[in-house]
Amino acid sequence: MLKEKKLVLIVDDDLDYLFQTKHHVESFGFDVITAENVKDAISVLTQKPDLAILDLMMETQDAGFVLAYKIKKRYPDVPVIIATAVTAETGLNFHLETEEDKNWIKADLYLEKGIRSDQLHREINKLLKL
């Protein structure tokens, strides 16, 4: 039986990261659509993805959160992964101090960039219940 391939949306403004993530996700057997910024991502959202992987810092430091919010509003059941290189090491952090902030930010998973591709595969499968 031929099953339809799941569609993964990847948004990142680092072209190399975008290319590499797309390459890995396609090798897991998914279809991929990509966008390089929030605006482009929203315009491809007419097509409903099965999962989204978003970079956190794009045009602004919290662009990924904003986009996650918009995706969830439109498709509440689409799992969202936020990938970021922001760690304590870089001296930056999320600046999410208030409960209010935490309430509107909805992501299903937070991933550190540069994780092994087999771990990424496992996490995606978990979220898609495969």
Add this chain to the structure above:
Amino acid sequence: MEKLRVLVVDDEPGIRSGVIRILKNYTIGFPFMEEDFSFEMLEAETGEKALEIINNDGADIVLLDNKLPGIQGIEVLEKISKMRLDTAVMMITSYASLDIAVKATNFGAYNFVPKPFTPAELKSSIESISKHLYLKRMTSKMKEEGKQIRFQFLSVLSHELKSPLNAIEGYLKIMEDKQVGENIDDYMSMINRSLLRIKGMRNLIIDMLDLTRLESGKKTRNLQKVDLNYLANMAIDTIKPLAIQHNIKIITEIDEDVTITADLDEIEIIFNNLLSNAVKYNLENGEIHFIVKRNNLGIEIVVTDTGIGISDKDLPKLFGEFSRIKNSETRNISGSGLGLSITKKMIELYNGSIEVKSKPGEGTTFKVIIKS
């Protein structure tokens, strides 16, 4: 040899003994350190026990599982952060929810190590956390000694240097596994992207050195009579190859006799930064007007391009460090984000000023006055 105390907090005995086995005989040396680090291993099966050990004996590094039988890892982290200790915490956990990640970051967790991890991954995390700890202690020691160190700057810098490395590493891994084919040609675009990122990194390092020299005040300024006409033409020669590639015409209006007392290197950096921006942010077949002339205020340098321009919203950010304006038009333009910040600092050395006028889609004009 300096010993770091590592406390492993996990309710699974297998994880504890595994980590201890891996790190027991492990040592780390950095070129900038006189002594190697080795590790003294401690263990706790609950958060309560861990806090007791930290309170009584202290620990340098805590490897903390989030799921524990009593109080949770995140609460242990919160308590450690309230104690204001010089302890670095690494969460060992399956990927946390965003909520926990945000909390952990706010409470100062150094990083996350996903379970399951390999010995090599654990070692590399321990290496980076040891370096972090060492640098942090050095920094606070230097601060106590009255030495200023721009920690925030260094942090952002390390981020800027890390992302090209990550990109290149990613491509090399794909090539190592021959993931897209056996033929080297299949990998050409990845090789080219890697070379481009290396070039960007090299530029960043050069800019950074300029900035460091400028700020340390260590570099003795070599003030002498310099001929701006000559330097301006040299700067044009430097940028010409790039301009020709994009068919950009450079129109000049340079006074014959503009000799001032200045440092040659500094003037070169100012000219090169302004002209290279005018080419990089120009359009194909564009134009650059480059004016150097003496007026009653001093020397006026004007560089106008017919490029993509800068929006009013982005203008105030222009002279900040690492403030690259990110949009769809600038995404393919490589830059360190330091050039204009350096230029401005150089100009200030001459009690000069720099102003910018720009219209998106039409072009940008930088006007510099140097007192002479």
